[in-house]
Amino acid sequence: MPELPEVEVSRQGISPYLCGNNITKIVVRDARLRWPIPETIHQLEGHIIQKVTRRGKYLLFETAIGTSILHLGMSGSLRIMDIGEVVNKHDHLDIELSNGKLLRLNDPRRFGAFLWTQAPWAEHKLLAKLGPEPLSDDFDGQLLFERSRKRSLAIKNFIMNAQVVVGVGNIYANEALFRAGILPTTATNKVSKKSYLKLAKEIKIVLAEAIKQGGTTLKDFTSSNGKPGYFAQQLHVYGREGEACSACENKIEQIKIGNRATYFCSRCQK
C-alpha cells in the first residue's frame, strides 16, 4: 500500500499524539507479521516516545532505551484511536499511550513489521544499507548517474532499489519516469546524465507533491485520521492502461517489468 509519501503522511498524522507520551501498554493480538513481533517489545512499556522519524518507508519511534521500527508492508495502515475502541479484523497491534490514545496497526496481508533495537537505529540490519533520502540534498542526478554506469538493469528497477534511493515504489517510479520522459525499460547505462538530472528532479517533485496532497489513495489508503489522500487524481500513467496520455493523447501502455505493472507513453518516453 504505502510508498514514501503515504508513510510520511502517516508519520505527520501520528507524531503529535505520540511525542512526549509514555507507552503504557503494547497489545500484540497477532505477532505473525513478516517477522514475529519479538516478546521483548514489552520492554518499551513505561518509556516515553521522544521522537517519531522516518527512514525510507520505515517509521522509527525513539525512546531512551531503544528505537522501534515499524514497516507497513503492502497493506498496513495506522490509526490513532481512543483506548477501548472496537477491534476489527487484522488489527494486530496497539500501542497505548499515557494521553488515553492508542496507535493501532491494521495489516491484512501481514507483510509489515514491528521490531526494535537498542543500538543506534541506523546500524540495524534493515536500515544499514539504505540509500539516500530522495527529498534530501544527498540525492541528486549526479548520484544516479554515477551509480548507474556499471549496471544495465531496467531503469525502473534501478530507482525502485532501496540501496540506490529509498522510498520510490511502483506508483511513483512509473510517474517519475513519465515526467522525465524516460522509458522504464531503458538500461541504466544507456541513460544520459542529462536524463538522470531530470529524473532526480522529477522524483523529488512527485514525492513532495504527493505528500502535500495527503498521499495516493487507490483502494483503501487512509491516513491516521481516516482521510484518504488525493494524489491519485494527478497520476499520469499509473493504472491508466488504454487511456489517452495527458500530454499527447497517445494510448498509455502496460507491460511487466520484474513482475510489476509498468505504465508508460511510448510517444512521450524515449
Add this chain to the structure above:
DNA sequence: AAAGACACCTGTCCGC
C-alpha cells in the same frame, strides 16, 4: 557482484 525469481499473506476483481 549483479540481476532475476521467489516467497510471504489476504482480499478483491474478473471471466466463465
Add this chain to the structure above:
DNA sequence: TGCGGACAGGTGTCTT
C-alpha cells in the same frame, strides 16, 4: 451465485 486465477502500494532471501 460460485469458483479459479490473476493481481495488488514491498522487500528480504535464494538462485543463477
